Amino acid sequence: MTAATAPGSGRTGTFSQAALPDWAMQVVMGGAVALAFIGIAFTDVSPALLVIVLAAVSAATIGIWAGTVEGRRKATDRLATMTMTYAFLLAVAPLVSLAWTVVSKGNGRLDLDFINHTMRNVIGEGGGAMHAIWGTVIITGVATIIAVPVGILTAIYLHEYGGTGRLKKAITFFVDVMTGIPSIVAGLFAFALFALFFGPGVRLGVMGSIALSVLMIPIVVRSTEEMLRIVPNGLRESAFALGVPKWRVITKVVLPTALAGIVTGVMLAIARVIGETAPLLVTVGTIDSLNFNPFEGRMQSLAVFTYFEYKTPGVPPEPSFDRAWAAALTLIIIVLVLTGIAKLVQRRFGVLQAR
Amino acid sequence: MPSETEFEKVVDGVGEHSPLDLIERPTKPAERQVTEVASTIEVTNLDIYYGAFHAVADVNMTIPPNAATALIGSSGCGKSTFLRAINRMHELTATARAEGSIVMDGQDIYAPGVDPVEVRSKIGMVFQQPNPFPTMSVYDNVAAGLKLNNRKIKKAELDEIVEKSLRGAHLWNEVKDRLNRSGMDLSGGQQQRLCIARAIAVEPAVLLMDEPASALDPISTLAIEELISELKHRFTIVIVTHNMQQATRASDYTAFFNIEQSGQPGRMVEMDRTEKIFSNPTHQATEDYVSGRFG
Secondary structure, rough: OHHHOOOOOOOOOOOOOOOOOOOOHHHHHHHHHHHHHHHHHHOOHHHHHHHHHHHHHHHHHHHHHHHHHHHHHHHHHHHHHHHHHHHHHHHHHHHHHHHHHHHHHHHOOOOOHHHOOOOOOOOOOOOOOOHHHHHHHHHHHHHHHHHHOOOHHHHHHHHHHOOOOOOHHHHHHHHHHHHOOHHHHHHHHHHHHHHHHHHOOOOOOHHHHHHHHHHHHHHHHHHHHHHOOOHHHHHHHHHHHHOOHHHHHHHHHHHHHHHHHHHHHHHHHHHHHOOOOOHHHHHHHOOOOOOOOOOOOOOOOHHHHHHHHHHHHOOHHHHHHHHHHHHHHHHHHHHHHHHHHHHHHHHOOHHHOOO | OOOOHHHHHHHHHHOOHHHHOOOOOOOOOOOOOOOOOOOOEEEEEEEEEEOEEEEEEEEEEEOOOOOOOEEEEEOOOOOOHHHHHOOHHHHHHEEEEEEEEEEEOOOOOOOOOOOHHHHHHEEEEEOOOOOOOOOEEEEHHHHHHHOOOOOOOOOOHHHHEEEHHHHHOHHHHHHHHOOOHHHHHHOOOHHHHHHHHHHOOOOOOOEEOOOOOOOHHHHHHHHHHHHHHOOOOOEEEEEEEEOHHHHHHHHOOOEEEEEEEOOOOOOEEEEEEEEHHHOOOOOOOHHHOOOOOOO
């Protein structure tokens, strides 16, 4: 090879530079994690302080090391990578901790007895959450039946018919306001509404459904509107060019194309309200027996059940606490199952993702 | 520029397996024959506005039946806007409005009481980007115009219409084994022919095409152009194109649109037989544009 073609000569300089070994990041972070465990196990230093100091020290270490070997740009890259990894761990830690706590404390009582027994005439051990499971499913189901048509039709009006009119602006504003309503206010709204007709002190499952639907509607409207927005305009135009009336274009072309996204939005709304306690407490109340009829009498729900089992345990309190944890775990499992169903629907009709 | 047949000979001669084998083509050159009499469109004093902006000014033209009319001109001169006004598609833009008259078969499509939905079922449209409905199969895409209008049609009759439309769009042999697959699985050129099949399935009298081949490769473009010369037997065709070779190959008449300067409305400079526009146009601006001396 002649001198003229040797790497690093000529106008291009060299493309390759000194680099840290491949394992540099892993070793620095692994060392920090190991030191954290050792420190927490064998010293009296506050664990939070230790974690913060170790994270800062390890990030500074990789920054300075890379800075001396690789140069400024790579050092910034490694520093940012490590900071983001720590931020991710910080965000995930509560989730893992919560899931672990609920599963480890809840799986002791979560058995067949738990899901097919109510709390009727139960004192002390035994009993179950059958009435609460059915209550949650029925109340949330009725809320979904109310909120989904209202939400989707509102979104269709806003995106397909509203144009730039004042009504559209007003609706958009109030939907934004509804997003911020505290759930207890939604509960009090339903309570006040029904008190007008049935007098104070009335408790019905459907009251809870109306309170929850107030919370769901803005989520469904917003997500459906976003999905309608990403349906390509060319699809609407080519349907119009076939001489199809507008309402049929929307129901037969636009909505099916956006279906996967709309289902996701509905699932988010359900997940948002299925664990609500406060609005159900003031509207539906609590009861120990199974009640399938949302139009008559009190109903139990998993969140309220959990709350009361923990707040007013029996003597001894352990069976109540076990039931509370098992009910919380049941709620999480219901949400997971619903999410799984939504994923299946998306895969079946997922046309927008494919584009 | 070689004539259409010479052009084919050149491309066909590439080898034993020419890329042209991949597409369905008419077995013999299209003859001037009319199988279904289509409609004449008379445009009188047509002005189109977007809000306060005057987009197209004072268009007068007669679009002859059973022929292909090309609209050429630089970008922004209003030819696509004019095309969309022919079947009132411009009304989908909230601020757009048109003044003047477009008479088809003795009826002014801008007259009060005229339903744009009915107008569009008689004047079909094909767009620049192929856009099959992604939730529907190939079959359902072709049947969409009939199904979405909720006309009660027997399955056997619908089968027949779908096959006839796909044959009319030279797509039948390529898709007959996968009618139930998604239209999105087809190639770009096939998708565009599927869109043409979808448009002709509702039996319009006029077919508007907005740069139908500009997103396609040369082979698919040739397929579309050959298709246009066949479709003339059944439809009146108006095609917007930026490709002047395409205008000479595929059209019988050509209208040249021009814009004096930006902000001014676009106007139709002249319309004549395509040979005349490209060999001996009346106006200097047309001559400059078709010979590439423009701007």
